Amino acid sequence: MENNAPLKPTDTELEILQILWQHGPSTVRFVNEEQSKLKETGYTTTLKLLQIMHEKNLVSRDEEARSHIYQAAVTEEETQQRLLDRFLDTTFRGSAMKLVMQALGNHRTTPDELDQIRHLLKKLEDDSSNAAS
């Protein structure tokens, strides 16, 4: 049985997952080059991280070719959801409202995006009236 623990990636692991989510399956070299754009990172450092992430089942790898190809084994959405739940809990004591208010209040949001949120609000309202039936 593979260990399928719902793990919390570390900061660096998340950085690497972002690269894999954005670019799809990649070699160590590619990941390292991307990572180096943000901060100077040794090749074996990236390699080691990917190996550890593989052990934790955060990524899978194809060992067919000599250069192994790594890819994310968790989706961006589920990871974001997991981290959001945790963050909400620890930082905002569970109040999604407070978090949303702060996020909207302090970050540029385009009229278009505001509109999308408005739609979501309407949908949530409809759902909650239906829930009573």
Add this chain to the structure above:
Amino acid sequence: MENNAPLKPTDTELEILQILWQHGPSTVRFVNEEQSKLKETGYTTTLKLLQIMHEKNLVSRDEEARSHIYQAAVTEEETQQRLLDRFLDTTFRGSAMKLVMQALGNHRTTPDELDQIRHLLKKLEDDSSNAAS
């Protein structure tokens, strides 16, 4: 000059800050008792943490009485904002929208709260039209 670094509290430090924010200035013993409600924690463990947080200027302390009184040296709001910025960046690649959508979509929000958000949306819209003048 006091060192006033804009620090990122660790998980445990945040846990303690929450206690101080909720209950105001407190003794080590009180903090430890609150903390123990969540997870068994030794007294000197709490003490050490508070001492470290004091060095980092996350808390201040009144040493008048034998039992020192600790209090948060950072506000809940500024800390939440700082952590939110960081979280948004690392987990949602800066998209406040995506975060808000996920937060609203997956956590119970009361009609009353939805209403508050609606008000904020209207206010944001007004502000952005005024910004053109």
Add this chain to the structure above:
DNA sequence: ACAATTGTACGAATGCTTTCGTAAAAAGAA
């Protein structure tokens, strides 16, 4: 006064993340 309790200070052990040096295998170039 003296013992027990409560408190602070501090160093060290543990555990986890991140970085890096080095060895050895595989592939490519001359």
Add this chain to the structure above:
DNA sequence: TTCTTTTTACGAAAGCATTCGTACAATTGT
């Protein structure tokens, strides 16, 4: 083939957060 480059694997060092043992000072109770 032989030398160089690229790659994987692995162990160990360095850094940080957390926990805990212990020493010792201040206070309280008898």
